[in-house]
Amino acid sequence: MGETLTEKVMHREGTVNIGSLTLESGKVIDDVSLRYERSGDPSLPVILICHALTGTHQSVGTEQDPGWWRGFAGEHAYIDLTKFQVITFNVLGGCSGSTGPDSLNQNGEKYRTAFPFITVKDMVNAQYHACLKLGITSLHGVIGGSLGGMQTLEWCISYPDFMGKAVLLAATPSLSDYGIAFNRIGIHAIENDPAWNNGLYENASDVKGFEVARMVGLVTYRSPYLFTGRFNREEKEVEEKQPFYQVESYLKYQGEKITKRFDPNSYLTLLYAMNHHDISRYHGSIQEAAGKIKSKLLGIGFKGDLLYPPNVIEQFISYVPEADFHEVDTDFGHDGFLVEFEKWGELVKYHFETGQ
Numbered sequence: 426m427g428e429t430l431t432e433k434v435m436h437r438e439g440t441v442n443i444g445s446l447t448l449e450s451g452k453v454i455d456d457v458s459l460r461y462e463r464s465g466d467p468s469l470p471v472i473l474i475c476h477a478l479t480g481t482h483q484s485v486g487t488e489q490d491p492g493w494w495r496g497f498a499g500e501h502a503y504i505d506l507t508k509f510q511v512i513t514f515n516v517l518g519g520c521s522g523s524t525g526p527d528s529l530n531q532n533g534e535k536y537r538t539a540f541p542f543i544t545v546k547d548m549v550n551a552q553y554h555a556c557l558k559l560g561i562t563s564l565h566g567v568i569g570g571s572l573g574g575m576q577t578l579e580w581c582i583s584y585p586d587f588m589g590k591a592v593l594l595a596a597t598p599s600l601s602d603y604g605i606a607f608n609r610i611g612i613h614a615i616e617n618d619p620a621w622n623n624g625l626y627e628n629a630s631d632v633k634g635f636e637v638a639r640m641v642g643l644v645t646y647r648s649p650y651l652f653t654g655r656f657n658r659e660e661k662e663v664e665e666k667q668p669f670y671q672v673e674s675y676l677k678y679q680g681e682k683i684t685k686r687f688d689p690n691s692y693l694t695l696l697y698a699m700n701h702h703d704i705s706r707y708h709g710s711i712q713e714a715a716g717k718i719k720s721k722l723l724g725i726g727f728k729g730d731l732l733y734p735p736n737v738i739e740q741f742i743s744y745v746p747e748a749d750f751h752e753v754d755t756d757f758g759h760d761g762f763l764v765e766f767e768k769w770g771e772l773v774k775y776h777f778e779t780g781q
């Protein structure tokens with residue numbers, strides 16, 4: 426099939442039910458479903474793509490409705506769909522079709538804040554069971570950025586014999602105190618907004634604290650250079666007594682936009698899971714955890730990433746038996762893994778396509 430695949434054959438979405446899932450905490454979530462997207466020839470080796478905080482299972486999408494990594498993954502792209510098929514799950518705890526705070530529990534009511542605390546490892550365990558249900562018995566590779574990178578590391582540690590290679594983008598072996606601090610500002614803004622109403626809000630767009638959470642998050646996902654290059658203190662014309670800058674307008678727009686496409690309780694669930702991310706917590710130390718990684722690992726850091734500094738990724742990579750590191754020169758900072766594929770895509774292509 427390969428190069429003659431049509432969009433219709435290449436792209437399919439579905440929901441897979443994995444039954445009950447026992448969490449790391451010992452709690453059980455009944456009737457767990459994960460929404461997924463599969464692209465490519467089903468006879469080709471599988472690469473699992475793990476999405477970031479507000480991403481979805483729609484990584485490749487279609488020409489009419491492009492996914493968030495379309496262009497990076499596609500026919501003759503850096504993840505080449507003439508050589509591999511890809512699968513992406515919406516994470517456990519997410520809000521794009523997988524079981525999470527906005528989905529219904531056994532009583533037919535939304536979980537909301539009754540949804541349990543979950544870990545990145547729980548997300549990965551759910552994906553492993555979903556792969557088996559879908560008849561996927563091994564993965565050629567796993568790749569992801571940010572929260573997707575955390576999942577990639579947990580995959581390497583939890584299921585070393587199920588997967589081949591791995592690519593870690595813009596993620597460290599644990600979330601830093603600096604990262605937790607910014608997450609706390611977002612959590613505080615949401616949970617202290619009276620409209621959040623202990624998770625019982627009617628509409629996400631009523632929760633203005635969610636807008637604040639996205640605004641502060643977004644500032645940490647970019648860099649000062651990007652904002653200067655883009656906005657350069659330009660003012661927007663508004664009927665206000667004080668000036669209103671384009672960068673403020675941009676942040677305001679992004680704050681409002683998130684409430685139209687994401688669920689605040691889900692956002693909280695994922696932030697709490699990210700805060701907990703630390704691969705040393707059940708292996709003694711980060712060095713010991715790294716030493717157990719069997720996958721050939723490519724780590725990529727993005728210049729100016731405040732949350733997941735490239736030097737921390739580089740140091741971690743030095744502990745992994747078979748691994749390489751590369752730093753990408755970018756003004757985007759952390760969000761570099763979502764853009765400028767021409768700067769780093771060939772590294773990923775080479776990693777997945779060569780050797781064993």
Ligand SMILES: CC(=O)SCCNC(=O)CCNC(=O)[C@H](O)C(C)(C)COP(=O)(O)OP(=O)(O)OC[C@H]1O[C@@H](n2cnc3c(N)ncnc32)[C@H](O)[C@@H]1OP(=O)(O)O
Pocket residue numbers: 477479480481493671672674675676678686760763764
């Ligand atoms: C359903 C889904 O969307 S699933 C996708 C899941 N999302 C993700 O995984 C996140 C991926 N995307 C991103 O993080 C970003 O879009 C990136 C990193 C890929 C690109 O970043 P950027 O180039 O900065 O674009 P970004 O999306 O932040 O901003 C552009 C938007 O801001 C708006 N904007 C730009 N300048 C201004 C301004 N001065 N005032 C108001 N709005 C502005 C643009 O009109 C554009 O609006 P649109 O999104 O409605 O088209």
Ligand SMILES: N[C@@H](CCO)C(=O)O
Pocket residue numbers: 477478479480570571572646759760
């Ligand atoms: N920009 C990413 C979060 C940072 O990894 C997202 O919105 O999912």
